[in-house]
Amino acid sequence: MNYKKLHITIYFVLIWSFSFAQQFLNYSTKDGLPSNHVYTIVQDAKGFMWFLTDKGMARYNGKTFKTFTTKNGLPINDVWDALPTPDGKVWYLSKTPKLGYIQNDTVVSFSNQAKNQIINPIYSSQVGDSVYPTEPHKIFSLQNNKWVALLNSTYKTQSNERITIKHGLVSSIVLNRSGQLKLYNKQEQKINTITTTGIYGTTGTRGQLNDSLFFWTNQKSYFILNLNTHHLKHVDLKQAIGLNTVDNLRVNVVDNQVQVSGSGFVAKLNQDLEIVDPYFFPKNIDAHFGFIDKLNTIWLATFNNGIYKLPYVKQKAKYHLLNHKIQSFNCIDSSLVVGVYQKGFYKFKDGIFHELISDNDYVYGASHLKLNNINFYAFRNTLIKEKKGKKTIVKVDDLQSNDLLANEVGRKFVCHNHKIYSNFSFGINRINASSLKIEKEFKQRGVNDLISFKNRLLIATNNGLKEVVNDTLKPVIFSNIVFDKPILNIKLVDNNKLLINTDGFGAYLSDLKIIQPLALTDYLIVEDAFIADNIIWLATNTGVLKFKKVKDNYQYEKRFTVSDGLPTNHIKRLYVDQNNLILGTNNGIAILPKNQKNVPQLLDVYIANATYNSKAINQKKSAFKYSKNNSINITVDNIDFSDNNTNLTYQFKLQPSQKQWVSSNTNVFNFNNLQPDDYVFYVKSGSIKKQLKFTILPLWWQLLWVKILLTLLSITIIILSVWKLSKKSQEKKNNKLIQDKKLSEIQLKALRSQMNPHFVFNSLSAIQYYINNNQIEASEAYLVKFSKLIRQFFELSKETDISLKEEVGLITNYLDIEKLRFKDKFDYQINISETIKVNQVNLPTMLLQPIVENAINHGIFNKVEKGKVTININEAKNHAIKIEIIDDGVGFVNTIKKTNRKIKSSNVLHDRLRFLNKSGQWNVTYSVKALHPNHEDKGNVSTFLISKNN
Known part of the structure; x- marks a missing residue:
């Protein structure tokens, strides 16, 4: 054995001994797997783990399993492989007339174009989002929602084997007994010939991994052909990792990196498609397939004990x-x-x-x-x-x-x-x-x-x-x-x-x-606790805490938990050397690199379920009619493969109702009594953010144009009502004014009619006096003047106002009659200012006569000496006329006090002045005072200020 082989053997032995002691998490039917008989493991584009079993497919998010069986639409429960595609679909493979995919919890199946014929996809290929189930002699393509066997399909004869390829230049590969591998284009022209051994005639797996790689395996080696460069990589397992044979050897692509696995080991391949850092399965775990996910967690599949999981941080632990x-x-x-x-x-x-x-x-x-x-x-x-x-x-x-x-x-x-x-x-x-x-x-x-x-x-x-x-x-x-x-x-x-x-x-x-x-x-x-190099390490019931000395204080720096590889968070004993944390627990000792970085296990946050009044809100925009007391329920979940993924904190907001983010430790969010609007529900955890859009449609009476119309109609009704009420009120006021005016006129006429008999009575009394005293000439003269005055009075009494000239003429005639009656006992004098135009100035009819009458009958009549009545008419401020009636009699005010009786004409005057002012046409003020307050014969001064409103 050369140095490389010896090194590999020693490495294998050491890794095996270390791995045997590593702590795996085991998932079985007790945890939610549909079966402990697991064929293979894949990870989809979102990060979900999928376990293919003889009792259905199980999807795992790090916390719960969701099982898909025939009850959910699978054509068969015995699913032994799957191909995840970048578009989020997971294509299931099994011996059945129908094959398809699962996406967003929905099972989709497509039938074989050859009706009721079972597809046996033991060799399958994937290029991008497309999957090609492959039998030993056929390759299928999905066309018009049917699985169609391609004309230029895979076939095998005694001397060679043809494989259909989905590639821009290479359309097929032909292998022959002599070990030649020939590449052909779409025009059936040979592109290249590659000489190899060990591929033809051996049992194993094969398939196209992506748009550029095609592989073959057997128990002793694997082959990977680069369709772009035509370079064929052959790796012998014994030379690479020291294993003579490996059952169930398979090659797959995970997160754009090629992996190889079989009974006993799993490993990633480098850019040269060689095995690096193989992981060997512990002897006590009878696993036949291994899978390294996006976070470098190792998953092992067994035929009798379900799934074993070893996080990346624990792979470095001993x-x-x-x-x-x-x-x-x-x-x-x-x-x-x-x-x-x-x-x-x-x-x-x-x-x-x-x-x-x-x-x-x-x-x-x-x-x-x-x-x-x-x-x-x-x-x-x-x-x-x-x-x-x-x-x-x-x-x-x-x-x-x-x-x-x-x-x-x-x-x-x-x-x-x-x-x-x-x-x-x-x-x-x-x-x-x-x-x-x-x-x-x-x-x-x-x-x-x-x-x-x-x-x-x-x-x-x-x-x-x-x-x-x-x-x-x-x-x-x-x-x-x-x-x-x-x-x-x-x-x-x-x-x-x-x-x-x-x-x-x-x-x-x-x-x-x-x-x-x-x-x-x-x-x-x-x-x-362990203290060294200005660092305090604490072994606690919540993990290991690290404090670093800064100046004179120790500041918290980090907490190590099971997510960092600790076997448990309750650590009993602690020792730290140059490189490692050595931890004592109730179940043994764990040794971890003390500077190991924590790898976040959170892959995704997603909306698992959303309903509006029990109706599903899909991931696309949904619209629902408004209903009173509506209820929106949203359940959020995550893909998190950490050992303690139950403490995830979410932040959420529902716009436009909520402007600020709200933190929550729960993953269920409820909203009630939402009004019609376009809503967007946002949820995030860390850097992952998701949203869900939905619309609550208004009822007809909640539509904007209806609201505007109803508002305008309401405003119109209010305006009309106010206008009508105002008009009615004004009419009442006008009617009242008219009635008051008519009443004032009636009162004035009544007063004038009241003064006429009074004046006539006084005059007839005077004439009677002359007749009784046989003063025929005097009575005749009196009668002539009286008849002339009566005629003048009747002519003017029809008018509400007369000119100053006419009023002065009327008073002059009256004074002449009274002078005859009193046998020249008094004189009178009327003084009119030269600035007054007597023809243009009007006065209320017979306004002065009652005062002149009082001056004669109550002032001069009781005087022994001869008296005098003076009338001064002058112009006052603001175009008013000032009229003074002066007598030098005993004073009719004193007369009233002595006799203790009222003067009827004075009462009539006050009533008349009140009605004149109330009519709105005149402003008349009247006052009376003694002429000589210090004499016995005081006399009186009666003053009018008269102005007419325009």
Whole structure:
């Protein structure tokens, strides 16, 4: 055997031994596989894993299996191979008259054009999205939804075999007994001849891998022909990987890289189509086919135990002492010494754990004492002392004093002040360094660890940190907090600081003056720690945590979990060398590269199910009619092959209802009472983002144009209603004004009709007076003037207003009559301003007559001397007319007070003024005052301010 073969053999043996101990995950019918009889494994374009079994096809997303059988549309359940294409289809191959594919959970089948004839596609080819099922003598192509056998099909004679090829230049390959491989084009012209051996007449598989590669296999080798370069690659398995024969040898393409696999191994091929880094199946796994997926996870198919999975991170890991509980890790003589439950102690050297002390007793730990250069290996019932490589068993009874109860000598031993101290179940022992006899026992329940630090002996207990002071156990007092947490172990960080690890309360750093928590370790169970090169490694119940020193603080850097290759997240013991993490668990030891990068196992996020009121929303845009209290339910899933893929966090939003991303730990999203609109549901995790579009169509009354029309109609109705109400209100106001105006006119007319008899009565009384006194001439003169005044009054009483000239004429006639009646007892004078045009200025009819009448009858009539009435008419501001009626009588205001009666004409005047102002045509104010307030005969001044509204 040459050097290459020897190297391969040694490599194979080492890999086999390592692989045997590696931890696989096994999936079987108990996990959801339809059968434990698995033919082969493929991965589709999206990243789903597919397992082909005798009871159907199973699709796996890293969490759940979805099975496709005849119930879902498969023509047969016994499916032994599949070809995934870039367009997302998975073409199933089996002996049946129908073949087809699965896409988006839908099974599609196509029948053989030769009715009811079974297709036996034991050799099949794939070029891009096209699949060509191939029998030993036929190749089928899908045409018009039927499988059609090609005219230039595969055939075999006694001397040669022709294979149809789907290629731009090469249309067929002919093999003959002499070992010649001839290439022909579409015109049946020979392109090239290649001489080879081992292809013709051997059993195995063959097929076209893509548009440029065609392969053949047998039990001893594989051949791959490059259709572009016409280069034929022949690889002998014995020379390549040291295997003489391999059953079920197959070649396939995964993620644009060629793989080869059969019973015993799986490997990728390099650019030269040679095997690199083969993975050999463990002997205890009877696998016949291996598959390396896009994330370099290895999947193994068996005929009786289902599927085995080995993630890439665990391929680099090594496992030792499997199924054994690891009790302790200790550094003795610069080497790692491991205590194993009921096995004894093992020493780690050159990557192998060598048995150091074998004992089926309960193991505690190993301790090295610098004081006398002794190593102690402690068991429950035995203590082994080692000095200069010589091991002796120390009798426990010989070490105990007579006054002590029987107890363990110790579990861990430390030197302090030239004495040896050890912990046991119920306290601390102080041991003489020379004789090793127990000198004193310090009783304390729940002691877990002890350490000598700054000339102080510190004890880790279930009730905080204690120390030995003057042969007494006392609690350590910190200046910042009271610390009474259960301590599992204490580690030396440096000369000034300790790391204190607790059971369920995290890790703490302390200089024994103050104690502070280590960031991000709250409520962790810290089982062990390793400190070197300014790095703290913690073994916890959630994995291994790494902290790096930055200046004076330790900052969190990374957490190692099962996704990084840990056999479990609960790590009991921890040791770190130059390259590896060595981890102790309840099921053995795992060794991982400490600088290994975590490979994300999340391949895709997808919408598994979406419904609107229980109606499916497909991946294309869907439209649904609006319904009240509608419900949208969306289930999101992922393709994630990590060991703990249940804690994935999603971010989502439903536009246009939601503008901001919302985080969620659930994969089910519900939306209710959505209004008609175009919606887009977005979901993402990490860098993967997906969306789903759907539309809720409005009902007829929810359409935009209907809403606009209804809005306009409503506005119109409102406007018309308001207009009608306003109009009606205005009409009421107008009617009221008209009625008030008519009422005012009626009242004015009534007042004028009231004044006419009053004036007539006064005048007739005067005439009667003259007649009774036989003053015929006076009565005749009076009567003439009276008749003239009556005629004038009747003519003007029909008018609501008269000119100032006419009013002055009327008053003049009236005063003349009253002067006759009073026998010239008074004089009168009317003064009109020259600026007033008496013909153009109007006044309300007979407005002045009642005041003049009061001035004569109530003012001058009661005066002894002769009186006088003066009427002044002047122009006032704002085109108003000021009229003053002045008499020098006794004053009719005083007369009213003395007689205690009202003047009827005055009441009539006030009513008339009120109605005149109310009519809106006039503004009339009236006032009266005494002419001479300090004289007995005061007289009166009555003043009108009259203006007419335009």
